[in-house]
Amino acid sequence: MSTNFTTNPIALSQLLQAAHQGQLQLPDFQRSWVWDDGRIKSLIASVSNGFPVGALMTLKTQAEASNKFAYRLVQGAPDENKKAHPSELLLDGQQRITSLYQTCMRNQVVTTITNTTQKRVVKRWFYIDIQKALSPDVEREEAVIAVPEDRRVKSNFDKTIDLDLSSPELEYKNLMFPLTRAFDLNQWLQGYWTYWNGVGDPSKVQAFFKFQTEVLNNITGYQIPVISLASDTSHEAVCLVFEKVNTGGKALDAFELLTAMYSAHGLKLRDEWLGRLKTKEQEALTGIQQRLSAVGRIGGDLTGVLSGVSATDFLQSIVLLHAREKRLAAMADPAIKENDWPAVRATRQSLLDLPVDAYKKHRDKVLDGYKKVGKFLARKHIYRVLDLPYQSQMVPLAALFALLGDKSEHDTHMQKLTRWFWCGVFGELYGSASESRFARDIMEVPQWIAGGAEPGTVKEGLLRPERLLTMRTRLSAAYKGIHALLMSQGAPDFRSGQPFGQAVFFDEAVDIHHIFPKAWCEKNKLTPAEYDTVVNKTPLSARTNRIIGGDAPSEYLKKLEDGKKETSVQEAYPAIAPSVLDGFLVSHAIPVAELRRDDFYAFIEARQQKLLALVAAATGNAMPITTQNTKEEGEELSADLARDAGILFPDVD
Secondary structure, eight states: OOOSEEEEEEEHHHHHHHHHHTSEEEETTSOOOOOBHHHHHHHHHHHHHTOOOOOEEEEEOOOGGGOSSOEEOOTTSOGGGTTOOOSEEEEEOHHHHHHHHHHHTSOSOEEEEOSSSSOOEEEEEEEEEHHHHHOTTSOHHHHEEEEETTSEEEETTTTEEEEEOSSHHHHHHTTEEEGGGTTSOHHHHHHHHHHHHHHTOTHHHHHHHHHIIIIIHHHHTOEEEEEEEOTTOOHHHHHHHHHHHTTTSOOOOHHHHHHHHHHTTTOOHHHHHHOBOOOSSSOOBOOHHHHHHTTTOOTTOSOOTTTTOOHHHHHHHHHHHHHHHHHHHHHTOTTSOGGGSOOOOOSHHHHHTOOHHHHHHHHHHHHHHHHHHHHHHHHTTOOSGGGOSOSTTHHHHHHHHHHHGGGGGSHHHHHHHHHHHHHHHHTTOSSSSHHHHHHHHHHHHHHHHTTOOOOHHHHTOOOOGGGGGGOOSTTSHHHHHHHHHHHHTTOBOTTTOOBOOHHHHHHTTOEEEESSOHHHHHHTTOOHHHHSSGGGEEEEOHHHHHHHTTOOHHHHHHHHHHOBOOOSSSOOBOOOOHHHHHHHHHHTTOOHHHHHTTOHHHHHHHHHHHHHHHHHHHHOOOOOOBTTBOHHHHHHHHHHHHHHTTOOOOOOO
8 A cells, every 4th residue: 555655854954955945945825934032942952952853744746837836935045046946845844944944054134033922023143152052061952042133142221242243253252153154164163263273272172173073963964854745645635734733823724725726827816815005016906805895884884794704705605606517517418427426515625626717717706796795685784794694604695696696686586585595594504514505505596596496495494482582692693683684674763763774773873772671670580581582672773772771661662752852961852653653663573562561571472473473474484383383373373473563575485
């Protein structure tokens, strides 16, 4: 049985020279070098002692035209070597190789950070104190010295120079060996020899030879085990290996891998997503992320409802279209058997397998699809990321809009998309393992729109009656869905009578508030489990909520009916006729009689039924069967309650 990797010890000098020449480079998904001066000194101490510092892992490359990933030089390598085609890419060991390259081979000051809480950026030269390195009583790490860019160590607010290494002669005098000369020793050693023979102290020359034997040769002769993966290793395997060996770092996502792979084909995915500033070589580019974040933005808001769409979300929408296209093509080919039809998936592996041509083909359609999502959400009175039931549901929704194009605006099509959306929300179907549902949606929903069977998401979109009583916060998608649904059917503010359009929503600071106020509930010994549920909440403006305060419903309704002239402590609001106010309450699916007599428990029971009817009308699914009713009774009850609540949704198939 063959393996797709080899393991060999390779001389450190050979590895550093390969990094210098561009033969050993980094895949573009590797993050920047970030080690602080303390970790660098510890690494140098280990190498100078001949201690193991762990294996490296590389990926052999193919011919330049077919290379898997874009790549870049090890930080600090000469720019003139950028055009070199690497023979291997460094998957694990970037921090170690970069630290050793910058301190031991690149004859320039090292820009690093301090090993302190502040993590200040500093420039340092690294030395080994010859006398300390030879002393058996001194830990090797104490012999590794980092000095400032001017090579002077100072104290007393920079007034006193404690150590001056600003010339080779001062390095000789202080017995400090510069690590930049570790692999280029001859000239420095000649100067050191000449200096101490001139001073008349040949014992220092002998000390250096002992230092060379016991310390320096450990560095120059050091070997590191290198595990080299074969060039045909799959993208997913490279990704998994990278994550396994980089357990201390941030997980690598598909976007970063695709960025590296697409860059090898001339497409700058990171620029497309994040945008770029204008340079001498390129025009400025507004990124997809910025364009999506602007959708639905109004007033002084920095971002709109789509600002939570990630690069992975966007790519998954593209993958759904690409996978659907491939499957339909296979299904239409009589030469391909059903067992060989490609599956539709939206997993990370399917993202990694997304060809650059497929990305280019579907990118603009998906971008337009997400813009249509923004308009769709606004019509559902979902204006903020905070109020979005499921971020994940936007992936198939954008793909569906991209697939349907202008056809999605047809009323019958929009009704079905709306019903599918609410079924996903109230069935709470996109909380986990969403990728498999995405794949079903992209195949089933278009067939349904074209006259086929109901998709699984619609069939499964049932809200259990008891679930309403346990929804307490925005952590629940259905909780947010209830309030969007109320605003969608035209429920206005109690005080102003204005529907919660986008301008009113933001201008009036609309949010979700208690109907029986929290203060009143606690005063009447109700528990949070009883009063702090979605059944006792509704969307209201901040001004209306201030008027309600902590009063009993009968009291604050009387205040709204009587109106108020402006005073020094309270703003004015006009009187509202009781019948008009009752109409406002009904549109919020509020049982008016129970509210007016402050009957909390009767109110909760009646409103629960009204909200269930509201959901049933939106999803097109009858109220779930309970021990009290049959399926037919549930359908009849749903219809009756919908009529009683004045629900405005059109019939849906």
